[in-house]
Amino acid sequence: MNVYPWQQAQWQRVAQAITADRLSHGLLLHGPAGIGLTRFSRVLAARLLCDRPDAAPACGACKACILVDSGNHPDLELIEPEEPGKQIKVEQIRDLIDFMHLKSQYGKYKIAIIEPAEAMNTNAANTLLKTLEEPPATSVLILNSHDPQRLPVTVRSRCQSIAFGLAGDSTAATWLGEQINDSGMDPEQLLQLAGAPLAALDMVEGKQIEQRQQLVDDLVHLGRSDADPVAVAGRWAGLETGVAVRWLQRLFMDMLKLKLSEQPPGFGSSDVIGRLRPLVNGLDLREIVSCCQLLARINAQLGSTVTYNKQALLEEFVFLWRSVATSGGVSQ
Ligand SMILES: [Zn+2]
Known part of the structure; x- marks a missing residue:
């Protein structure tokens, strides 16, 4: 259980914030499709819930990590559209707020991942805003977005923004090269075509x-x-x-x-x-x-x-x- 190699700088930033106990209650992770926001947010959730705080980024073996990995941790909620490409509705956000205010079952954080955050309709985003303004003490809301400009500025301004990209980073091409070593294709060229490593891998595999x-x-x-x-x-x-x-x-x-x-x-x-x-x-x-x-x-x-x-x-x-x-x- 780890973040992708091209996400190390962003990981250091959140890891230091966790250690210093100043992680924001609202995080906005954003970058192009295929940059791996899903993986990063799951690893972050595991890090916050893991029973072994000294393991980096999370041990991957304790009960909490296994529950996160299987999508069954009672203190972690994933909010996504009921069907791909559809909106996230206000009812889903209301249920989420109820969940965030319940006591943590394992005595640590209550975490929600909203993905893709820009799928929230206006009502949903406005409802979420109240929780972003007055978050429960040990809650963390993680918003994943490939198109953050579509989120209301009021929501964006309440979140700590963490940008993901590949500028000047050769680790993505190296990683991609390892994944596609039999294909005979040039990883640099594929990255240029696809715009992000996971999108490039999809292109090859699909x-x-x-x-x-x-x-x-x-x-x-x-x-x-x-x-x-x-x-x-x-x-x-x-x-x-x-x-x-x-x-x-x-x-x-x-x-x-x-x-x-x-x-x-x-x-x-x-x-x-x-x-x-x-x-x-x-x-x-x-x-x-x-x-x-x-x-x-x-x-x-x-x-x-x-x-x-x-x-x-x-x-x-x-x-x-x-x-x-x-x-x-x-x-x-
Ligand atoms: Zn663990």
């Missing part, structure tokens, strides 16, 4: 690498007019929400960079650079920019609260791409 290759194939075929645009949009719409648009945005930003420089810095699509070059050569800058702009608009629409037809949005892009790519000579 079908995402193949799906992204297929998406590049689709772009090439559309440019040669030998793919059915509606079928392509349907295939992209079938991917997890937003994934196709995110990959396309990355690819087209990189195409823009390729248009401007032979060896562009910060290039994220090195694995497909050989296939992007002929596409880029047949286009002018203005056409690539218009693709980027349309993708940005589609991405904003998919992320908004209005329900859009995913297939129709993607078809709009597919037809734009086909028209610029076929007129620009990509087909040759």
Whole structure:
């Protein structure tokens, strides 16, 4: 039971606060998806509940640690949406507050992890605020968020903020390299593509690498007019929400960079650079920019609260791409 190697600095910070008995009652852990906030918050809970305070970060073997590990510790509550992607409701937060005010069964802390915290609706967040303002003595609320800007500023300001990232940290690439040593893929490149180590591992273990290759194939075929645009949009719409648009945005930003420089810095699509070059050569800058702009608009629409037809949005892009790519000579 330990935090990930790229989380050592953040761990030192909370460990020192625990030792000095000045850990905040409200913690906001935030960073990109796949950075490991879930693991960090569980280890922190185990550290606070563990029967052996000298074990670092937690012994992993005492009754408390085993109960935390199995999700059954009576002094630890996990609050998440009842279904993935849905909101955390005010009733869930009311139940949580009742739980926080009960006496601790093991005589230590009462801990709650809210994940993802930005899933709380306005009512839920406002209800939680009262507890953040007047927390029970030995309570710790841990809010995990990949998008903290979506939390009310009143909630954020009541929490100690702990940011997670990878800037200048090579331990994540080393770790990833150890996990994927048989795959033949470059961990640095994967990290760039995925944005975080666990997301990169998901890409390798899931079908995402193949799906992204297929998406590049689709772009090439559309440019040669030998793919059915509606079928392509349907295939992209079938991917997890937003994934196709995110990959396309990355690819087209990189195409823009390729248009401007032979060896562009910060290039994220090195694995497909050989296939992007002929596409880029047949286009002018203005056409690539218009693709980027349309993708940005589609991405904003998919992320908004209005329900859009995913297939129709993607078809709009597919037809734009086909028209610029076929007129620009990509087909040759
Ligand atoms: Zn323990």
